[in-house]
Amino acid sequence: MRIGFIGAGNMASALARGWGKPVYASDSGSGRAQQLVDELGGEALTNEQVFERADVVILAHKPYQLEAVAEGITTDKLVVSILGRATVAEIEAVYPRSPVIRVEPNTPTAVRRGVSVLAASDRPEAQLVKDLFERVGSVVEVPERLLDVAGAVTGVGPAYWALFVEAYTDAAIRHGIPAAQAATLVTETMAGTAALLTQTDTLALRRGVTSPGGSTARGLAALERGGVRAALAQAMDDVVGG
Numbered sequence: 001m002r003i004g005f006i007g008a009g010n011m012a013s014a015l016a017r018g019w020g021k022p023v024y025a026s027d028s029g030s031g032r033a034q035q036l037v038d039e040l041g042g043e044a045l046t047n048e049q050v051f052e053r054a055d056v057v058i059l060a061h062k063p064y065q066l067e068a069v070a071e072g073i074t075t076d077k078l079v080v081s082i083l084g085r086a087t088v089a090e091i092e093a094v095y096p097r098s099p100v101i102r103v104e105p106n107t108p109t110a111v112r113r114g115v116s117v118l119a120a121s122d123r124p125e126a127q128l129v130k131d132l133f134e135r136v137g138s139v140v141e142v143p144e145r146l147l148d149v150a151g152a153v154t155g156v157g158p159a160y161w162a163l164f165v166e167a168y169t170d171a172a173i174r175h176g177i178p179a180a181q182a183a184t185l186v187t188e189t190m191a192g193t194a195a196l197l198t199q200t201d202t203l204a205l206r207r208g209v210t211s212p213g214g215s216t217a218r219g220l221a222a223l224e225r226g227g228v229r230a231a232l233a234q235a236m237d238d239v240v241g242g
């Protein structure tokens with residue numbers, strides 16, 4: 001099955017790297033489609049050629065470009081939209097004869113550890129799309145009305161966790177650990193904690209680390225004083241409301 005990308009930017013590249021197969025790709029003249037094809041094989045094409053030749057077309061341009069891109073397309077094809085916020089109804093309105101499935105992926109799909117949120121659909125093509133995204137991580141189905149909230153966790157989440165890693169790495173450097181080593185310590189602690197959380201809940205994990213009157217308790221109290229919960233709650237509100 002040949003996958004086609006309309007738009008060859010950050011998210012298209014992450015997915016294509018995760019799938020690791022030749023692709024058809026287009027861009028707006030940035031040269032990113034050719035770069036992706038140089039990396040993975042396939043062909044850099046026009047938008048219409050991608051529609052003609054691919055088996056599945058992933059809309060991976062910016063959401064505001066939806067109408068402009070669709071205007072030039074005459075071929076009907078299975079369309080997978082990863083456009084943040086654009087609803088299935090909006091996409092179907094501009095691709096009226098194409099089956100449309102909406103997915104919110106995230107960039108860890110590049111290393112096959114992504115989470116992709118699929119808007120539940122009665123279309124028979126939904127299973128094929130689910131299978132496709134399961135090749136690059138896990139897939140969670142939600143009703144479409146919850147897709148933006150789920151995306152505010154998964155789609156944007158990698159940037160949040162990267163910010164945490166960066167900030168704590170800087171703190172370790174400030175106390176004498178060399179930068180590369182500090183980054184390894186922080187990142188591996190995050191990865192190990194994520195693995196452990198598949199077997200236990202957050203409170204049990206925290207209790208297992210936090211000796212009464214000990215150093216973890218002091219660190220957690222500092223994070224609470226810093227407003228970490230309020231900041232994350234506000235981040236969700238701003239992303240969903242923005």
Ligand SMILES: NC(=O)C1=CN([C@@H]2O[C@H](COP(=O)(O)OP(=O)(O)OC[C@H]3O[C@@H](n4cnc5c(N)ncnc54)[C@H](O)[C@@H]3O)[C@@H](O)[C@H]2O)C=CC1
Nearest residue numbers: 007008009010011027028030060061062063082083084155
């Ligand atoms: N970056 C992320 O982590 C995630 C992004 N998304 C969605 O993926 C989509 C793309 O986002 P990014 O890859 O981050 O953006 P990006 O700016 O890196 O890539 C956009 C691509 O669209 C191309 N493009 C622009 N106009 C075009 C046109 N008329 N025809 C064909 N291609 C055109 C650009 O050349 C570029 O390659 C957005 O709709 C975003 O909401 C969804 C989940 C996560």
Ligand SMILES: O=C(O)[C@@H]1CCC=N1
Nearest residue numbers: 084151154155156157
């Ligand atoms: O920041 C953005 O708009 C996109 C959508 C989800 C992740 N990146």
